[in-house]
Amino acid sequence: MSKVEHDLTHHAKKATGIGDPQCFRGEAGPAKFKVGDRVRVRNLPDLFYTRSQVYTRGAVGTVTEAVYESPAAEDEAWDNTDKPEWFYSIVFRQKELWPDYPDLYANDTVETELSERWLEPA
């Protein structure tokens, strides 16, 4: 059943004077990954909405920081804010993302954030 009465200002009430994502701090429980962990991006279905870019799917990267807690974009898009999760900053070698990236520039990297559901140990 959908919520019968929905307060359209609930996010404003929660975040005013605190900020978003700060207002979700402490709601996700312990972080599953730590700095330096190697993780693979899962190829989850994204039928309706996602902010996890397709170019990262299946790639292996390194956690540089557990950044904040927040509902995943896939949930928040539908105003489901009940289950915040940890967001991690992940750095990928360009070569890992694009196999034909020139070897001459093997040092080049991309850093982006993914929520915990998208990651598995690699």
Added chain:
Amino acid sequence: MSNDHHHPPAPMVEEVSDFEVLEMAVRELAIEKGLFSADDHRRWTEYVHTLGPLPAARLVAKAWLDPEYKKLAVRDGVKASLDVGVDWINSPPTGFGTPSDYCNLRVLEDTPTVKHVVVCTLCSCYPRPILGQSPEWYRTPNYRRRLVRWPRQVLAEFGLQLDPDIEIRVADSNQKTRYIVLPVRPEGTDGWSEDQLAEIVTRDCLIGVAMPRPGITANAQRPVRPAVRPVHHDH
């Protein structure tokens, strides 16, 4: 009032894009639904048009001069912003940022061997409270889809050719963190004041597509492309 110069009725703007029509439709629906009022929208629009990149330039200049401040900026960008007059959490009219301006600023510190550059491959996420409105090119699919795949080529188009030994790190701001780049302080700036240093930290340096240089205080001109279907005035 003289009548000798008669203009036929003509549109006030050259062209309204499909996305602008979409924005108007969504905005009007949101107002009808009561999510915000037309007055809220006016106040918000007026607020964002007061913003610009000067506070971020000041942040970089302060970080160059004060190692302790630099540590703070890298560790907690939101807190460091307070010292340059930007309160991410309390000053916007909403009091909590907006869904497109989350309150998590990360300052990416360049080193002689690492050069950061910022993009949002999804849309146009940009640290607006401290940089103002994004430049038009930042929002184009061309920049967004090419920067993650061919960063060196795109930077070369901005006039920045980097040695292969330098790691280019593209920061893709597709979740709730917003980024600015803290470039390496250039040579030839010894003894400069904070004001002098802030002048050479242009918006392009803060996005990462340029490096600060003494004497360069403006963004490079970008090509302006004509509208695909321009409106013709018959006078």
